[in-house]
Amino acid sequence: MPKERLSVVVTRRLPDVVEARLAELFDTELRTDDTPMSRDELIEAMTQADVLVPTITDQIDAAMLAHAGERVKLIANYGAGVDNIDVSTARQRGILVSNTPGVTTEDTADMAMALILGVTRRIPEGLAVMQAGRWEGWAPTAFLGGRVGGRRLGILGMGRIGQAVARRANAFGMQVHYHNRRRLRPQVEEELHATYWESLDQMVSRMDVISINCPHTPSTFHLMNARRLKLMKPSAVLVNTSRGEVVDENALTRMLRAGEIAGAGLDVYEHGTDINPRLRDLENVVLLPQMGSATVEGRIEMGEKVIINIKTFDDGHRPPDLVVPSML
Ligand SMILES: O=CC(=O)O
Numbered sequence: 148m149p150k151e152r153l154s155v156v157v158t159r160r161l162p163d164v165v166e167a168r169l170a171e172l173f174d175t176e177l178r179t180d181d182t183p184m185s186r187d188e189l190i191e192a193m194t195q196a197d198v199l200v201p202t203i204t205d206q207i208d209a210a211m212l213a214h215a216g217e218r219v220k221l222i223a224n225y226g227a228g229v230d231n232i233d234v235s236t237a238r239q240r241g242i243l244v245s246n247t248p249g250v251t252t253e254d255t256a257d258m259a260m261a262l263i264l265g266v267t268r269r270i271p272e273g274l275a276v277m278q279a280g281r282w283e284g285w286a287p288t289a290f291l292g293g294r295v296g297g298r299r300l301g302i303l304g305m306g307r308i309g310q311a312v313a314r315r316a317n318a319f320g321m322q323v324h325y326h327n328r329r330r331l332r333p334q335v336e337e338e339l340h341a342t343y344w345e346s347l348d349q350m351v352s353r354m355d356v357i358s359i360n361c362p363h364t365p366s367t368f369h370l371m372n373a374r375r376l377k378l379m380k381p382s383a384v385l386v387n388t389s390r391g392e393v394v395d396e397n398a399l400t401r402m403l404r405a406g407e408i409a410g411a412g413l414d415v416y417e418h419g420t421d422i423n424p425r426l427r428d429l430e431n432v433v434l435l436p437q438m439g440s441a442t443v444e445g446r447i448e449m450g451e452k453v454i455i456n457i458k459t460f461d462d463g464h465r466p467p468d469l470v471v472p473s474m475l
Pocket residue numbers: 203225226227228229251440
């Protein structure tokens with residue numbers, strides 16, 4: 148008897164090629180409109196399918212997993228960060244969780260660098276002047292930013308993305324420093340010309356630019372709290388392409404407004420789209436709508452990862468990108 152096809156529910160629209168391949172391989176229910184599923188729809192999907200493919204904006208908490216019943220066996224997250232899923236509870240209930248690491252590393256690092264350049268070289272201010280037709284020509288003292296080369300960059304979280312940011316920063320002549328739970332191997336440190344700081348406080352107080360590249364976990368929530376933000380030099384800039392929850396957004400906003408920090412480049416926010424309105428009208432801030440991993444290539448590769456994880460599971464093996472609580 149032929150094996151029954153695995154049933155898969157996808158919570159959001161994905162790139163066409165990814166949806167087509169999912170539909171070819173599995174008994175797949177695709178989303179027809181590009182709105183997020185409600186809490187009830189997510190629970191229902193888990194009661195009806197073997198595999199749920201959520202995205203990073205679908206919150207899957209313990210209560211939902213408790214309502215999900217016995218059906219769902221794998222949550223194949225379309226995204227590298229899994230802070231949207233209660234991985235420990237899933238594990239306890241025998242549900243596997245996989246993610247899509249690696250494929251968005253370079254794109255996200257590009258965006259971190261773009262934000263560093265955007266803030267220090269005042270790109271949005273220049274763009275706004277051009278778009279308003281207010282440019283009065285070159286002037287020796289107009290739009291003066293800071294030179295990126297020679298600045299000290301402190302990378303908070305030296306995983307794949309942090310290291311990719313370090314490589315770019317080296318190419319721009321920045322001095323690379325980092326703080327991480329684990330120190331890199333000496334050879335990798337040397338390759339990246341990166342100086343390790345055991346004390347995050349000390350690193351923060353000495354850097355010109357801080358780039359946040361750690362995941363959001365209970366231990367990184369508000370790692371950049373008001374006290375630590377106050378340690379930053381008044382001339383320093385903060386860039387975040389990771390998760391908004393790592394930074395106390397209200398404290399950051401207050402300090403930016405008071406001129407206690409020179410600028411910020413943000414791609415992520417503590418409360419999703421509910422951004423502190425006092426951040427929006429600041430000139431020394433570059434705000435992006437969480438587009439760090441938004442490349443055509445990256446989003447297709449994320450889909451390929453999801454498919455490989457499901458297919459491997461379907462074949463009776465351990466999905467290659469299994470997330471276990473001890474990793475978090
Ligand atoms: O933010 C994007 C991701 O976690 O993949």
